[in-house]
Amino acid sequence: MHVITFEEPGAVSVSLEARSELAPGCVRVRTLYSGVSAGTELTAYRGTNPYLSKKWDTGRRLFVDGSTHAYPLAGWGYQEVGEVIETAPDVTQPSAGSLVWGIWGHRREAVVPADRLAGHLLPPGADPLTGVFARVGAIALNAVHAADVHLGDQVAIFGQGVIGLLATRLAVLSGARVLAADAIPARLALAGWYGAADTFDVREGSAAEFARERGDGCDTAIELSGSHQGLHEAIRAVRKGGRVVAAGFYQGEGVGLRLGEEFHHNQVQLVASQIGGVASWLAHRWDVERLQRTFMELVHRGEIDTGDLVTHVMDVTQAAEAFDLLDRRPTEVLQLVFSFEGTP
Template identity: 30%
Template sequence: MRAVVVEEFGVLPRVQQVGEPVVGAGGVVVKVEATGLCRSDWHGWQGHDSDIVLPHVPGHELAGTIAAVGEGVRGWAVGDRVTTPFICACGVCEQCVEGNHQVCPHQLQPGFNYWGSFAEYVALPFAEVNLVRLPEGLDFDTAAGLGCRFATSFRAIHQVGRVEAGENVVVFGCGGVGLSAVMIAAALGARVIAVDTNPAALELARSYGAADVVHAGPEAVREILELTGGGARVTMDALGSNEIVQDALRALRPRGRHLQVGLLPAGVQLDVSRLIGQELEWLGSHGMAAHSYPEMLDLVASGNLRPQELITRTIGLDEVPGALDAMTAGTPAGVTVIRPQGITA
């Protein structure tokens, strides 16, 4: 099969012919019809993830059809249309039994722990726990973006952040995660302020429901405080940087809630005295379990959530190395979807 292969961290990957994955007991092999290009893939390519062993195939948010079913897998068959969370949980540990698959200590992540979906086929472990059946009306391109960015934002905003109608929510970073968060928070009735350096990303944020947009920079916090009458109830770092974290915490009103979704490979400095004195909440959020998908899928089916509108570009495997490299200069506006089987009209 054809796949994008990273042979050296930070060096442009190449599309190569490699062996197809072999189905394992309890797992499946999926023919990848669509897979998203995510900033987490860029972090992995740069060597920010200690789980990655070279050579490596990135890719962790995907949708496709089952091509092979492993021994012991019940309820799934070749040809079924599926997606999966990027965190493939074991299903039997204490956290999984309690329903917290997204923090399973035995989790396996395609594109990080093993070869991922920037390829024509990908293996998925623990299939019965992690596969999500796609509704007939949901296309592969849209479904691919659900497994990481959209589902992550849905759980962060709705379940972890507890966002309610009427609350001021500030989203820092308007890539795929941030724009998803803008759309979801607005659908919940929140007043959303989007912050980014990219004017095109801010325009997209406005079209997805942001009431106000702020250009990131030295005056951003002052503008947010003015727009919110003293600070937001909820802030979210959807990109991952120490500077954003500081702005996000300073933009909160007392007893506000900060959501950290963006990765922070270089670490972060926290003003703990401010966290204590203002009774601020720092909330980490990491993906979403497969069993939590029905509520999100129902909102997509009803039209209240429109993840398909986030897709701004569709490319083939040969364009992936260049697209990955371009992320070094910043996260592009919207969501880029890769079709490993080739672009078709």
């Protein structure tokens, strides 16, 4: 079975792995499409992911000396959709022939516990490509929940990649007036189509100053560019006592992040959002599974259209070319998806 492997920084291969045995309680899923999360996966491609240079101590929740992962890294990816082609004798749902979304990595086939796919069926007639957005949609919804958006709030969203655009739409659905900021005009145009009241090209100046020219600043900002400069600008954009949700995957040291300025003087709340869990004040009602299912329900009710987010569908055998494109020409790509339909 074909699987994508990061052999070392900058080197990607498509190799073969043995077919797994079908265990009790499991189903065999044949992948149709697998979406690339450019932020997370480029950290593996570039060798900047903290798991590669430090060990994550799960008990103490600290990064310590050592490493958590090492090359080669096979089967990264968390945006998969496929067809159930075989079920263990003790499994009744999902049945063979069902289209399901979930997480099993960039591989042609996987054996997945059936209970992990409960509620993950695509409805009849749904475009299978919608399934690749379940996890990134949950990340966006998690950030919007962490922002504690209220009807009428002014919300700035920095970074209009896939997750930023989805956060823009979700914030609009939550009743916010959204200012979308990015450096790519095509993405700002999509943000407007998703309902952003204002868009700002960050190449033209300060989004924070733009926000304050239109009032006292934003109630909340969500930072999804993964840039420390973007995080600093998000902090500048909010009112005194406002909240900034840092939801990007920041790499390296915080160059450009000056916490002695607006953060300190405006008593800004800085909240981290990461898909490993939900906001602490919502944990008694929400979990990651509910985030994913809620997002997919919105998609299949027609309240979120993911169709225009897919800019590239490439055969899995083109993996090396795909990651080179994402690394060298990221402004040309929004959502890149691998197709496995033609592979054995």
